[in-house]
């Protein structure tokens with residue numbers, strides 16, 4: 001079997017967004033110093049939250065501010081590595097070429113959106129189908145972005161933001177998110193970041209009503225041994241810098257163990273044996289919670 005050394009080297013080095021995360025932390029160290037926020041310089045949580053916000057913002061619009069930010073060359077590489085999706089607004093345009101474009105409009109009724117981040121998905125909701133959307137975002141830096149996107153999409157009166165971890169069920173309960181209460185739960189690249197994806201999958205299953213839908217697009221552990229080794233080795237630093245994201249989680253196993261779904265076999269993915277070097281293979285689907293008791 002060929003080892004694809006050249007492709008692997010490219011995938012594991014210059015197009016890995018990890019490099020760019022280091023820059024985002026450094027930029028925030030400078031901001032905190034400039035603003036005299038010396039206490040915050042010693043708060044890993046504040047530094048990492050601010051760093052992740054900057055990283056995600058810049059990668060998303062990558063890279064209008066290129067002149068002032070030299071390491072954004074990494075973002076350019078990233079854009080190129082995703083098939084030249086361009087660098088304006090990169091994520092939304094890139095995602096429009098993926099299953100996300102058809103997944104999000106399937107949300108209906110009362111929706112729980114996990115980790116909305118910059119609110120990149122809000123414009124994709126079908127306004128005729130959603131009656132209430134509760135976005136649960138743990139990083140407070142994203143609040144203004146989310147509110148702006150809800151406003152822009154004409155969903156301000158429907159969209160409610162709760163700033164807490166998606167695993168904090170006692171807080172969510174106060175916002176009406178209880179067992180069997182949700183028509184849809186949406187998770188676009190979020191399960192990778194929650195502290196325990198198996199517990200989160202069980203929680204998603206719990207809050208869905210029977211027949212309710214879990215709509216997701218996540219990245220996943222690689223089935224290739226060398227890439228999996230790379231994922232495992234880089235994961236501790238990746239996870240610290242990129243909002244707690246883990247690149248080596250087995251989403252399929254977590255969802256299968258959560259409870260009985262009507263269509264577990266429908267989970268789709270883009271892992272390609274001909275491209276074993278891909279560091280963030282994706283899985284996605286619309287899982288329906290089984291109607292009978294289990």
Ligand SMILES: C[S@@+](CC[C@H](N)C(=O)[O-])C[C@H]1O[C@@H](n2cnc3c(N)ncnc32)[C@H](O)[C@@H]1O
Nearest residue numbers: 115116117120137138139165166188189193194
């Ligand atoms: C990769 S971003 C995806 C953002 C958005 N879903 C999108 O598709 O553009 C992951 C988001 O999940 C949030 N997040 C991470 N852990 C979380 C948790 N435990 N509860 C709620 N949100 C979380 C992060 O702060 C971040 O905004």
